[in-house]
Amino acid sequence: MIYNFNNKDEKEVFYQKHINTAFDYILIGSGPASYVLHEYLKKQNKKILVIEKGNISIKENIPQSNKESLISNDNLKIKKDSKVSAIGGAGNVWAGVSSYIEKIEMFSRWGPYKNLWPINHSEIINYYKKFKSKYGFMVIDQLKDLNKENRDNGVYRKRNFYFLIKPFRFNLLSNYTGTKFLINAKVNYLDQINNKNYVELDNKIKIFSKKIIICCGGLETNFLILRSLKNGRLKNADNKSIAGKFFMDHPKFFVGTTFASKQNSKLLENISLKKNASSYTYKGISLSKKIQINQKMLNSYVRFEKYFYINLKNKIKKNKLNIKNYINLILFIIYKIFNKEHLLEIYKITLYNEMIPSKNNKIIYQKINGKEKFKISYKFSNIEFNTINFLIKILQSKIGLTINKNNFSKKNLQKVLSDSSHHMGGTIMGKNKKNSFVNKNLEIYGAKNIFICSTSVFPTSGSFNPTMTLCSLAIRLARYLNSKS
Numbered sequence: 431m432i433y434n435f436n437n438k439d440e441k442e443v444f445y446q447k448h449i450n451t452a453f454d455y456i457l458i459g460s461g462p463a464s465y466v467l468h469e470y471l472k473k474q475n476k477k478i479l480v481i482e483k484g485n486i487s488i489k490e491n492i493p494q495s496n497k498e499s500l501i502s503n504d505n506l507k508i509k510k511d512s513k514v515s516a517i518g519g520a521g522n523v524w525a526g527v528s529s530y531i532e533k534i535e536m537f538s539r540w541g542p543y544k545n546l547w548p549i550n551h552s553e554i555i556n557y558y559k560k561f562k563s564k565y566g567f568m569v570i571d572q573l574k575d576l577n578k579e580n581r582d583n584g585v586y587r588k589r590n591f592y593f594l595i596k597p598f599r600f601n602l603l604s605n606y607t608g609t610k611f612l613i614n615a616k617v618n619y620l621d622q623i624n625n626k627n628y629v630e631l632d633n634k635i636k637i638f639s640k641k642i643i644i645c646c647g648g649l650e651t652n653f654l655i656l657r658s659l660k661n662g663r664l665k666n667a668d669n670k671s672i673a674g675k676f677f678m679d680h681p682k683f684f685v686g687t688t689f690a691s692k693q694n695s696k697l698l699e700n701i702s703l704k705k706n707a708s709s710y711t712y713k714g715i716s717l718s719k720k721i722q723i724n725q726k727m728l729n730s731y732v733r734f735e736k737y738f739y740i741n742l743k744n745k746i747k748k749n750k751l752n753i754k755n756y757i758n759l760i761l762f763i764i765y766k767i768f769n770k771e772h773l774l775e776i777y778k779i780t781l782y783n784e785m786i787p788s789k790n791n792k793i794i795y796q797k798i799n800g801k802e803k804f805k806i807s808y809k810f811s812n813i814e815f816n817t818i819n820f821l822i823k824i825l826q827s828k829i830g831l832t833i834n835k836n837n838f839s840k841k842n843l844q845k846v847l848s849d850s851s852h853h854m855g856g857t858i859m860g861k862n863k864k865n866s867f868v869n870k871n872l873e874i875y876g877a878k879n880i881f882i883c884s885t886s887v888f889p890t891s892g893s894f895n896p897t898m899t900l901c902s903l904a905i906r907l908a909r910y911l912n913s914k915s
């Protein structure tokens with residue numbers, strides 16, 4: 431049953447019927463994490479309420495009062511469309527690329543080599559197996575890759591990325607039969623009164639639930655927690671000072687372009703995007719595990735995209751042929767006749783960065799002239815810069831790339847980084863409540879029965895696409911909760 435809070439009558443009906451209902455679960459947000467959790471929790475016929483501040487689809491606007499005010503810092507601009515409000519969350523626009531978390535990505539390579547996650551790698555991999563072909567994660571191909579993992583040649587290695595031509599969108603309303611579902615309803619605060627947990631909606635109405643699960647996405651989970659803490663709610667949380675800290679993303683930048691040479695044409699052909707019947711694959715290049723561990727480097731990777739032919743095809747499609755493009759077209763036809771068209775190809779190179787978890791990279795809650803704002807303050811450390819420079823040197827020396835752009839100074843890089851919509855950290859999980867916000871079961875330390883299921887709990891960022899791992903944490907949490915009830 432859906433109640434649209436834009437409609438006063440529907441809101442009133444919900445409050446009249448449910449203001450005193452004791453829900454078993456309230457799920458805040460309805461993106462991929464919430465979708466998967468709900469699918470597993472509903473098996474036990476519990477009273478579930480899902481609260482989504484967005485509308486039924488991304489085509490409809492959401493009320494201004496439900497939007498958040500975000501200031502990015504000078505070094506990183508958070509893209510507007512990296513936060514999506516609607517049933518299905520950012521799953522409505524995501525590319526659907528999946529890549530598994532590698533074991534080294536859970537471990538600190540910049541200090542003593544140890545697992546920073548309170549979970550083993552094998553456990554996460556076992557949860558991937560539960561998806562099979564569900565949610566479009568292409569798990570079977572990835573498990574094959576995992577089995578032949580050590581493709582290191584000593585310096586660099588290739589990693590596979592997969593995605594369906596039509597990604598799964600996590601917005602099927604049929605998933606929610608029997609569940610109460612609020613749309614256009616923003617949760618402003620989480621509150622605890624006499625050890626009971628409540629969500630507080632825009633008009634200060636509190637709804638009780640035995641368990642609350644925050645699934646608001648990597649950024650907005652932080653916003654909700656920080657707003658609650660800074661306004662005197664969530665008093666029982668143990669480690670208030672850590673909230674918002676250890677923010678991470680996979681900031682990317684355009685490295686430059688390159689051409690295929692005799693030495694590397696096969697490699698470039700092999701690693702660029704391939705279209706299969708219903709999916710795409712491409713490869714990235716990262717440093718070898720040995721180098722990362724021994725030389726304190728990260729798992730950042732470069733991706734190559736064919737440019738010449740695709741660009742020309744688009745220009746022809748759009749009827750935008752100028753003299754330069756005509757010459758290119760004639761050249762292409764001539765080279766094609768002699769089967770040498772690969773020599774004309776230009777490859778665009780993009781570098782996707784892993785970030786180390788640092789307490790100086792954080793989301794900050796501010797009130798300026800009575801108006802609430804969230805600020806992201808973040809910088810790369812030398813570890814990220816060293817990795818970039820090392821990786822680029824390897825591309826040049828080992829792969830023989832001539833890169834047509836070479837300003838990789840700290841100053842220049844900070845300017846050209848753009849966010850890649852993989853927001854992580856801020857409410858990190860850990861074994862020790864002194865340096866984490868949630869425990870290994872994703873329950874907030876000190877705030878019993880309030881859980882967080884979003885990428886904000888990741889203690890390291892790696893450079894893998896995060897949603898498949900997030901959904902495996904959702905299954906893990908649902909199984910834990912089902913086993914307790």
Ligand SMILES: Cc1cc2nc3c(=O)[nH]c(=O)nc-3n(C[C@H](O)[C@H](O)[C@H](O)COP(=O)(O)OP(=O)(O)OC[C@H]3O[C@@H](n4cnc5c(N)ncnc54)[C@H](O)[C@@H]3O)c2cc1C
Nearest residue numbers: 459461462463483515519520525526527617647895896897
């Ligand atoms: C353009 C783009 C491309 C991407 N491509 C990939 C990819 O290829 N592979 C990959 O793995 N990941 C990708 N991602 C990231 C992926 O979309 C996220 O990891 C995933 O959506 C996170 O799921 P979630 O459920 O945690 O949160 P979200 O999808 O962010 O959903 C959170 C929901 O909570 C709601 N909400 C927030 N605050 C409140 C509140 N206070 N009250 C009520 N509701 C609230 C929001 O409106 C939203 O609907 C991409 C993201 C973008 C933007």
